[in-house]
Amino acid sequence: MIDESPPAVIHHAFNWHKNVWSVKTAPKINLFLWRLVQGALPLGANLQARGLTANTNCPHCNAPETALHLILHCPYAQQVWELAPFKSTTALLNSDSIQHALNLAPTLVCLPPKGITTELFSWLCWNLWTARNRLIFENGGTSHAAVVTNALVNVREWNQAQKIPSPPRPTPTTAPLYHAPLPPDISFCNSDASWSRQSLQAGLGWILDNETLPHALFGSSCCNHVTSPFLAEALAIRECLRAAQTAQITKAWMRSDSQLLIKAINSKTYPMELFGVLMDIELLSSTFAFILFTFIPRAQNSGADSLAKSALCNSPSALLN
Ligand SMILES: [Zn+2]
CATH class of the missing domain: 3.30.420.10 (Ribonuclease H-like superfamily/Ribonuclease H)
Incomplete structure (x- = not known):
């Protein structure tokens, strides 16, 4: 039985720049990761904390819906991670917080096909989120394999869109923005x-x-x-x-x-x-x-x-x- 922790508690040691804003992914995914950690997504547990009492449990398994549950601990998510082409996801799946999971993401080792690297992690999180929304709002199920395939397609499309190879990213000079609402x-x-x-x-x-x-x-x-x-x-x-x-x-x-x-x-x-x-x-x-x-x-x-x-x-x- 997995312990369901309450909505995200921000650890001061968490490196926002490294784990959220510098992740090589689409800007909308950086923002999504930021919301995930901030507890700012309209997930069941966050809505309950704001006084909404309608059925706010996980649409896949009916457990209380936290960010950690959505991304890692839901049986649906766990099957997705098992299908994902990573060498091992054991440490990731044992994470006790979203912050910890994001800290571990860069250490994930991708199996072939070549060209797919750890940015796959962020797109898998995103596709777990969109699959959840599709189920709630369109009553449409997404297979575990489809979540993985969609994420792989997203990574390839994103990489192709970045035609010019980027030099290593310098530290942005807009740091105050990171905590702006x-x-x-x-x-x-x-x-x-x-x-x-x-x-x-x-x-x-x-x-x-x-x-x-x-x-x-x-x-x-x-x-x-x-x-x-x-x-x-x-x-x-x-x-x-x-x-x-x-x-x-x-x-x-x-x-x-x-x-x-x-x-x-x-x-x-x-x-x-x-x-x-x-x-x-x-x-x-x-x-x-x-x-x-x-x-x-x-x-x-x-x-x-x-x-x-x-x-x-x-x-x-x-x-x-
Ligand atoms: Zn669930």
């Missing part, structure tokens, strides 16, 4: 620009992602007469905001690897050269219910970066050269 349905909006001094063209790329989207939305475009890389980055943010607005996103976390630009936006100090574009950004921002602009290191923005680069390479004048 984020709205539950926030969307991650990454943008980037690629600029040619020779042609004064800019390739702009953006990616939008959130928990409810089956796939990330993305787009790119090419702009002429762009006089500086700084202006190109501002145009990319503006495009990203417009795309988010079109996608009816109301809560956005805008992320750019231009530290100067993020500083200018947050301090509302607009250089003359960027005044028009930054005013547009300010105006567009005011239509969102929640908006946050932060700097992210380049290595964490490789998706938007490759979209921007390919938009610049495929521009009509680039093709003529």
